[in-house]
Amino acid sequence: xxxxxxxxxxxxxxxxxxxxxxxxxxxxxxxxxxxxxxxxxxxxxxxxxxxxxxxxxxxxxxxxxxxxxxxxxxxxxxxxxxxxxxxxxxxxxxxxxxxxxxxxxxxxxxxxxxxxxxxxxxxxxxxxxxxxxxxxxx
Numbered sequence: 676x677x678x679x680x681x682x683x684x685x686x687x688x689x690x691x692x693x694x695x696x697x698x699x700x701x702x703x704x705x706x707x708x709x710x711x712x713x714x715x716x717x718x719x720x721x722x723x724x725x726x727x728x729x730x731x732x733x734x735x736x737x738x739x740x741x742x743x744x745x746x747x748x749x750x751x752x753x754x755x756x757x758x759x760x761x762x763x764x765x766x767x768x769x770x771x772x773x774x775x776x777x778x779x780x781x782x783x784x785x786x787x788x789x790x791x792x793x794x795x796x797x798x799x800x801x802x803x804x805x806x807x808x809x810x811x812x813x
Contacts (some may be wrong), residue, residue, distance in 0.1 A: 771783065
């Protein structure tokens with residue numbers, strides 16, 4: 676059992692989050708912050724690496740992904756998640772991070788969009804809100 680985060684950080688204890696971003700600095704900042712909030716954080720530097728976690732991780736409560744990545748962008752990545760053979764994996768909440776939000780507003784496969792640079796408190800409140808909504812509708 677993890678210790679609660681310091682009182683000034685959001686409490687994400689008990690959540691397993693997947694962070695996908697090709698930018699090493701962004702990945703480190705997000706992973707470090709979410710870990711400090713007591714979340715269990717998995718991370719990948721590509722969408723294909725993220726899909727490997729979608730297939731193999733025993734539990735995922737949410738995915739936080741960059742949209743602009745080489746090879747497979749975040750839109751294609753979430754599309755593959757939404758077509759996963761396991762219904763539980765298709766339903767994983769996905770939060771998109773982008774500096775180009777207006778380019779992706781027509782994509783309804785995401786549960787939320789946050790503009791980069793990401794306000795970390797807003798990211799946590801978004802995660803908590805989406806997970807609370809999902810659990811309430813189960």
